Amino acid sequence: MKTRITELLGIKYPIIQSAMGWIADPGLVSAVCNAGAMGFLATGGLTPEEVRQQIRQIRSVTGNKLFGINIIPYRPGFMHHIDAILKERVLVWSSGLRDPFAMVNITKPENVIYIPTVGSVNQAVKMEKTGADAVIVQGLEGGGHASRIASTVLIPEVVKAVDIPVIAAGGFCDGKGLAAALALGADGIAMGTRFAVTQESPLPQQLKLEYLKANDVDAVLSTVWDGLPMRVIRGEKMKRYRGWWTRFWQILPSLLTVKKIYKASWSDMITTADIVRQMHASLPQFLTGMEMYRRAFLTGDIKRAYSPAGQVVGRIEDIPTCREVIHRTAIEAEEIISNLHKKCLS
Numbered sequence: 217m218k219t220r221i222t223e224l225l226g227i228k229y230p231i232i233q234s235a236m237g238w239i240a241d242p243g244l245v246s247a248v249c250n251a252g253a254m255g256f257l258a259t260g261g262l263t264p265e266e267v268r269q270q271i272r273q274i275r276s277v278t279g280n281k282l283f284g285i286n287i288i289p290y291r292p293g294f295m296h297h298i299d300a301i302l303k304e305r306v307l308v309w310s311s312g313l314r315d316p317f318a319m320v321n322i323t324k325p326e327n328v329i330y331i332p333t334v335g336s337v338n339q340a341v342k343m344e345k346t347g348a349d350a351v352i353v354q355g356l357e358g359g360g361h362a363s364r365i366a367s368t369v370l371i372p373e374v375v376k377a378v379d380i381p382v383i384a385a386g387g388f389c390d391g392k393g394l395a396a397a398l399a400l401g402a403d404g405i406a407m408g409t410r411f412a413v414t415q416e417s418p419l420p421q422q423l424k425l426e427y428l429k430a431n432d433v434d435a436v437l438s439t440v441w442d443g444l445p446m447r448v449i450r451g452e453k454m455k456r457y458r459g460w461w462t463r464f465w466q467i468l469p470s471l472l473t474v475k476k477i478y479k480a481s482w483s484d485m486i487t488t489a490d491i492v493r494q495m496h497a498s499l500p501q502f503l504t505g506m507e508m509y510r511r512a513f514l515t516g517d518i519k520r521a522y523s524p525a526g527q528v529v530g531r532i533e534d535i536p537t538c539r540e541v542i543h544r545t546a547i548e549a550e551e552i553i554s555n556l557h558k559k560c561l562s
């Protein structure tokens with residue numbers, strides 16, 4: 217199945233594994249890349265040295281295959297990640313919300329393929345102008361920090377507005393989704409939640425079972441979690457935590473833990489505070505929210521926390537290998553495309 221995305225990235229299928237903090241690790245990324253698609257390593261929970269180690273780990277398993285690195289350009293200490301990735305000469309980058317190259321005062325290096333995630337037509341046009349080679353367009357169905365616009369509306373509008381390839385994200389888990397995305401004008405799909413529930417995903421088994429149990433209304437979009445619009449499965453005891461970020465005795469441990477884990481300086485923390493303030497969120501809420509997600513992930517217990525997931529979680533019913541997900545998605549899409557004319561009654 218050839219599209220502009222398979223050509224750009226030299227992959228067999230127009231399928232991307234989205235970046236997911238603490239989940240898109242070297243094991244998941246390598247499994248995806250070795251099965252003919254491309255994965256993004258998430259750097260959200262890593263120190264710069266860990267980023268470098270994990271890049272080398274992926275290379276040792278995938279050889280020359282392309283893989284991507286995702287930057288969260290507002291997490292404390294993200295500038296050091298950019299340095300680490302430039303030093304490791306990673307060829308494919310993604311990011312959310314801001315241009316990571318501008319953040320280190322350089323223009324995008326020529327040999328780097330840059331595929332930012334966008335949530336509106338304006339952002340897509342802006343990213344094309346700054347040199348993006350493709351865009352991941354995430355609709356409101358998506359897991360994690362999501363857009364406010366549905367994929368069915370957003371994707372065709374972005375396709376109309378830009379010349380670069382478009383990867384549809386948010387709500388995709390199978391061949392029906394891939395065929396629909398191509399019909400909307402996209403050149404491929406990116407899947408997060410689907411790859412989080414696979415054999416190779418490091419998501420704790422307990423959480424994988426929560427995701428299997430979840431139905432179509434269980435992944436809710438709100439700014440309550442970390443101050444930015446984020447879609448998550450919330451724990452049943454989450455409600456009484458509304459407003460938790462205003463209590464200093466709960467903020468302080470999170471603030472110190474986040475600072476320590478990321479080896480961030482106070483100046484890094486101030487930079488993050490400034491960026492999240494520009495996005496109408498507060499540093500205490502943002503850091504406490506991040507820390508809650510990390511704790512849910514480490515313990516596998518979301519009762520008092522939350523775990524990011526897309527609405528598509530309601531359609532996920534098994535825990536296959538990455539290879540199975542990729543192959544059956546491609547085969548199903550090809551079958552749908554070749555039989556579509558039978559849907560039309562003459």
Ligand SMILES: Cc1cc2nc3c(=O)[nH]c(=O)nc-3n(C[C@H](O)[C@H](O)[C@H](O)COP(=O)(O)O)c2cc1C
Nearest residue numbers: 234235236237358359360386387407408409524526
């Ligand atoms: C558990 C989880 C963690 C995520 N973490 C990140 C992240 O670290 N960086 C990022 O750019 N996007 C992150 N996202 C968003 C995904 O990259 C992707 O855009 C989204 O999952 C696509 O929607 P889907 O879940 O419906 O497939 C995350 C999503 C999930 C479900």
